[in-house]
Amino acid sequence: MKVMRIGAAALLCLLVQSVALAAESGVALKADDIRAEPFGDAKSVAKLAVNDKVDIVGKNGGWLQVKSAKGSGWVRMLSIRKGAAKKSDEAAGLLKLSSGRAGTGKVVATTGIRGLSEEELKAAHFNEAEVKQAESYAVSKAQAQQFANESKLVARPFEHLPEVK
Numbered sequence: 043m044k045v046m047r048i049g050a051a052a053l054l055c056l057l058v059q060s061v062a063l064a065a066e067s068g069v070a071l072k073a074d075d076i077r078a079e080p081f082g083d084a085k086s087v088a089k090l091a092v093n094d095k096v097d098i099v100g101k102n103g104g105w106l107q108v109k110s111a112k113g114s115g116w117v118r119m120l121s122i123r124k125g126a127a128k129k130s131d132e133a134a135g136l137l138k139l140s141s142g143r144a145g146t147g148k149v150v151a152t153t154g155i156r157g158l159s160e161e162e163l164k165a166a167h168f169n170e171a172e173v174k175q176a177e178s179y180a181v182s183k184a185q186a187q188q189f190a191n192e193s194k195l196v197a198r199p200f201e202h203l204p205e206v207k
Contacts, residue, residue, distance in 0.1 A: 080105035088113030
C-alpha cells in the first residue's frame, strides 16, 4: 500500500512538472534580437528571423521571454505571434498589427506597455526643470523641413485607414 502511494505521488509530481514546463508556442512576425534582459538596450544574445518558431515561457511588460533553436531570452511582444505561423500578406499583417485594427469588429485594441502605477501617480511631483527641458526639444515646422532636406529624407505617401461609421 505504501509503495502504491509513493508511486502515485511520483506520477502526480511528473504530471504537474510536465504541465508547468509546457510553454505556449509562437512565431516571429519580423526579424528581431533576442535580448538577455527585457530592455531595448540589453545585450543581444541571438537573432530571430521571420517565421522562426519560439516557445513563450514568460512575460514582462511589453516583452516575452522565449526559447528558440537560436537561443533564449527576451523579445518585444509585438515581434511574436502566439500560435502557429499563418500564411498571409506580410505587409497587411504588419499594418493591422501597428494600427491595432487586426480584428473584424470595430474594437481597437492597444497594448499598455509601460505606465505609472497608482502609487507612483500619487507620489509624483511637478518638476519645472524637466518640463522646460522637454519643451526645449520642440522645433518649428521650418526647422523640421530644413532637417529633412539636409538629411535627404523623402516623404512617403500612404493610405489612411477608412473612417469608421
